[in-house]
Amino acid sequence: MEPLLKVENLRIELKTRAGVAPVIDDLSFELGHGESISFVGESGCGKSMTALAIMGLLPEGIGRVASGRILFDGEDLTVVSDRRLRDIRGNExxxxxxxxxxxxxxxxxxxxxxxxxxxxxxxxxxxxxxxxxxxxxxxxxxxxxxxxxxxxxxxxxxxxxxxxxxxxxxxCKPKILIADEPTTALDVTVQAQIFDLLRDLRRQTGTSIIMITHDMGAVAEMAERMIVMYAGRKAEEGPVADIIAHARHPYTRGLISCVPHIVANLTDAREELTEIPGIVPGLGEFGQDRCLFSARCPQVTDKCRKARPETAIFGGRQASACWHAEEV
Amino acid sequence: MNLLRITTIRLFYAVILLMAVLLLNFTMMHLAPGDVADTIAQSMGGADEEVLAQIRTDYGLDQPFLVQLARYMGGVLSFDLGYSYYHNAPVTDLILQRLPATLLLVFTAQIFALLLGVVLGVISARKPNGILSHFVTFFALFGYSAPVFWTGILLLIAFSLKIQWFPVSGMRDVTISGGFWVHAVDVARHMVLPTLTLSSIFLALYSRLSRATMMETLGSDYVRTAKAKGLTQRQVVYKHALKNALSPVITLAGLQFSAVVSGAVLVETVFAWPGLGTLAFESILVRDTPTILGILFFSALMVIVGNLLTDFVLRLVDPRLRARA
Incomplete structure (x- = not known):
């Protein structure tokens, strides 16, 4: 069956003082009927931009879809009329x-x-x-x-x-619900209630959910599949359980080891709580032909600094944009 | 219930404020050199000290300050603002006769400036870099910096002398006869230029402020929510953004109300508009103290009423104010 939402080679450009920066660089993913996926990554990785692009709500005059397609039920949302887009927004x-x-x-x-x-x-x-x-x-x-x-x-x-x-x-019983960090601003107890509510409503309505978060705990609770974003690019994609069991990208690995309880629950060995050194590169560096994570990566080699990594597929479901995905 | 209590408190404060204004005005007038006796003597072609003293005794000007003050305050409390020596009529009558013209001018100018200012602000906020937006900014700056009497005279030259669209001065054409509507149209024609002149300053203020607040609300989270709901552009701008952008503009309009009233004095003088402004101007020239005091009293009253009105309008617009008691 055709996926409900299919994003193909999406590139979103943002006008900045220094010039045009690709906040989303060649992003492709699919969302099935009734499926729940999660976008994960630090602030400034382009998660929210992806969501706004799907809604057609990129900041006017600043951000635009430069290339690629967003197919919703076969209809390309990047080219439909404003009127049609309004019909879809808040409704479907x-x-x-x-x-x-x-x-x-x-x-x-x-x-x-x-x-x-x-x-x-x-x-x-x-x-x-x-x-x-x-x-x-x-x-x-x-x-x-x-x-x-x-x-x-x-x-x-x-x-x-x-x-x-x-x-x-x-x-309006939408086909897709996009939740952009819906619980970040709330108390922990309230967070749990909101997740419960979303899960129940999803069961009742069959709505597909795209959840954007930087909370790995929320991902494990809410989604079947996850997409890890880094600096506007997809770092890793795959079923949540597979990725938590064996992440194929050093960045995902870093994200997971930042969260104590998931690791403790899913593996017997309780690893040390670590952090990923450094910060997400500035918009000016987005789009360079290299691995944008290389500056923070513990396994970096010369190759990483010279060319953008190709995507390696594992078991047909897990994909990692890392030159050394095999070894990770 | 709540509203009643607030209104009572507000009115109580308003009365105290009015009394304070009265006291201040009276003291200042008393401290200023010269009095009506000088004017009368002047119009008589000069008089000696004896005659001057006689005039002062007649009008009670020789009494000690406190006695004069007490007399005046007592009068005001019984709605008697004194007697104009110059106009030979009770001040209250004089003022009530002129008040409608001023009220008409002040309210029309204020409402016109507000409406047009908000419309221009909204339009230019939607396209902050468009030609219209720059035009509004320029126009606003111009209107704000140009002195009212200069703008007035310029408009007079352009629209009354060169192209004779509007009458030069006054409020009615005495040669016109007819029913209510004929007169209404006549007054309206006389009003155009004074209203434009008086509005010009405030139009600038309101359009600038509404442009700024609209730009802010258009970028707010709830406007993004409104867009995400799939509402039309018009609903997003006028229902969701504008209602939020209005509060600061209304607040400013309330604060500016006193400036509009004082601006009216100048505009009325330029256009010979038969309102309180012209009366004030004449009275100051002839040192007609009771009339000046009376006008100041009414001006203060207008400003206070204007501010009360502003408060109530704000309550209508913003539910948070309604809840806050």
Whole structure:
């Protein structure tokens, strides 16, 4: 079966003061019906840019899709009309963001903000949309939805606001839900509740999920497959269990060893907690013909500094963009 | 309930503020050299000390400061602002007769500046580097730096003398007769230039501020959410961004209200608009103290009412203010 979403050789360019930088450089991946994948990587690796590109929401005048295709059900989202894109947004593909505190409009009630999306896409009247909004609030487990629907965002906690965002995102039963670090800004206990909620809703609706995170724990909990991004490029891709068991890219390896509990749970040997030295290169270095991780890599060789690594495939499912993937 | 309490508190403060303004004005007028006796003597072609003293006794100007103050305050509390020696009429009557013209000018100019300012601000915020945006910036700077009376005279030369679209001065054409609408159109024609002149400064302020706040809200997370919902461009800009961008503009408009009232004095003088401004100007020239004090009192009143109105409008726009008691 054709995948639901197929991204091919995507290149996104960002205008910076120093010139044009490829924040996403030749990225390809697929998302199946009902599948859940996770994008992982440090800040500034292009995870959010990928999500915004799928939504057609790249910052106007600054970022643009330079080449490649984003095929959603066979339709290339990089070339469709604005009108068609609006039909898809919030309806077939929807998104929740990192900052629940600022993602809702402070001057409208949460009910209005949920009902609005139903009116826009489902042709519902004001009354029907409002009734549906109440049901949705109940579905995201906000107690006393009939009363809370008249609340303004400032009357709700961060976790509740993120629930409202989820209600908005799922209102039209989208085929894909993109969650951009949905729990980063929340307390740990609330994080767990949000993950529970997302998992349950996914089971009920069959929505495919793209989750963006830098939390390996969240990946293990939420996704079947993961894509590790580094400096705008795909470093590694594969089933979550396989990658955690045997990462084929030194960067993935570094990310995993930064997290104590997963390693402890999945392997008997409890390795030392380590960090990856250095930082993600600046935008100016993106797109150079070399391994962009080489400056931080413990296994770096001359080859890494001279040419961009080719992708090595393992067992037909795991792929790593590293010259030394065999040895890792 | 909540609203009632707030209104009561506000009104209480407003009365205290008015009293303070009154006291300050009275003291300052008293400290200024010269009084109405000088003017009267002057119009009589000169008078000796004896006649001057007689005039001062007649008008109670020879009494000690505190007595005069007490008399005046007592009068104000019973809605009597004194008697104009120069105009030969009670100050309250004089002012009430002129007030509608000023109110009409001030409110029209303020609302016009606000509406157009916000529209221009929104348009230029959507394309911050477009030609229109630069034009608005230039125009705003020009309007803000040009003195009101100069702008007024320039408009007069252009639109009343060269191309005779609008009347030169006044508020009505006495030769016109007809029903309500005929007169309304006549007043409207007279109003165009004064309103434009008075708006020009404030238009600049409002368009600059709404451009800045719109650019900020257009880049905000909730606007991104609105776009991600698949709403139309118009809904995103006017429903989600604009309503949030309005609060600072309304606040500024409230603060500027006093400036609009004082700007009206100049504009009325240039266009011979029969409002409080012209009255104030005349009264200052002839040292008609009660009238000046009365006008200052009404100006303060207008500003206070304007600020109260601003507060209520802000509450309508922003639910967070409503909740905060």
């Amino acid at each position: 593909i929807s998104m929740i963001f990192q900052e629940p505190m600022t993602s809702l409009n402070p001057v409208y009630t949460v009910g209005e903000q949920i009902a609005e999306v139903l009116r826009a896409h489902q042709n519902l009247g004001q009354k029907a949309a409002w009734a549906m909004a109440t049901e949705l609030l109940d579905a995201v487990r906000i107690p006393n939805p009939g009363r809370r629907i008249n609340d303004y965002p400032f009357q709700m906690s961060g976790g509740q606001r993120q629930r409202v965002m989820i209600a908005i995102a799922l209102a």
